Amino acid sequence: NAGVMQNPRHLVRRRGQEARLRCSPMKGHSHVYWYRQLPEEGLKFMVYLQKENIIDESGMPKERFSAEFPKEGPSILRIQQVVRGDSAAYFCASSRGTSGLQETQYFGPGTRLLVL
Amino acid sequence: KNEVEQSPQNLTAQEGEFITINCSYSVGISALHWLQQHPGGGIVSLFMLSSGKKKHGRLIATINIQEKHSSLHITASHPRDSAVYICAVRWKNTDKLIFGTGTRLQVFP
Numbered sequence: 001n002a003g004v005m006q007n008p009r010h011l012v013r014r015r016g017q018e019a020r021l022r023c024s025p026m027k028g029h030s031h032v033y034w035y036r037q038l039p040e041e042g043l044k045f046m047v048y049l050q051k052e053n054i055i056d057e058s059g060m061p062k063e064r065f066s067a068e069f070p071k072e073g074p075s076i077l078r079i080q081q082v083v084r085g086d087s088a089a090y091f092c093a094s095s096r097g098t099s100g101l102q103e104t105q106y107f108g109p110g111t112r113l114l115v116l
Numbered sequence: 117k118n119e120v121e122q123s124p125q126n127l128t129a130q131e132g133e134f135i136t137i138n139c140s141y142s143v144g145i146s147a148l149h150w151l152q153q154h155p156g157g158g159i160v161s162l163f164m165l166s167s168g169k170k171k172h173g174r175l176i177a178t179i180n181i182q183e184k185h186s187s188l189h190i191t192a193s194h195p196r197d198s199a200v201y202i203c204a205v206r207w208k209n210t211d212k213l214i215f216g217t218g219t220r221l222q223v224f225p
Contacts, residue, residue, distance in 0.1 A: 031211070033213070042218060104149075109157070110158065
């Protein structure tokens with residue numbers, strides 16, 4: 001059973017370009033969470049999605065950031081018109097979604113975004 | 117003040133030593149997680165606790181809900197335990213995790 005997959009593992013973008021980060025949850029998992037880790041800082045919650053629904057996006061910046069988790073395919077975190085301050089490690093986690101609030105989240109390896 | 121505080125921030129130990137990392141939080145929670153982040157950056161979930169104590173190999177995690185405090189213990193530490201250990205709490209009735217800033221552990225042979 002493959003773990004949570006994220007790609008790309010490293011992404012370099014110039015200011016103003018778009019960044020697309022992909023997350024494939026573990027098999028059988030229907031809940032996906034995105035977290036951001038800025039350099040020398042702790043992890044911060046961004047968004048929580050279930051298939052085709054955004055459940056909680058209270059940690060997402062209001063502009064330029066969006067997330068989706070379509071019925072088919074991976075979850076996508078999209079950052080438009082990237083700026084240097086977007087440089088960070090972006091982690092995805094997934095959970096099964098059947099045990100309510102007592103579930104373990106399994107983390108992917110992260111995507112390290114560098115904006116030049 | 118952060119909702120989740122960890123101590124110490126940095127910890128060095130000799131191989132074989134018993135290690136304790138502490139986590140205090142100020143919000144009502146439904147669960148607390150201990151995570152391990154290796155130098156390469158990957159994150160592994162070690163424990164999820166809502167009460168009492170859990171043990172896995174040389175790792176033990178405890179939580180005191182009344183005191184809003186959790187500890188992670190490593191017995192017979194080994195250089196491969198060197199990593200950042202992160203405490204995260206799940207706010208009550210939400211799925212959102214709030215993270216501590218981590219404890220950087222280095223175990224020397």
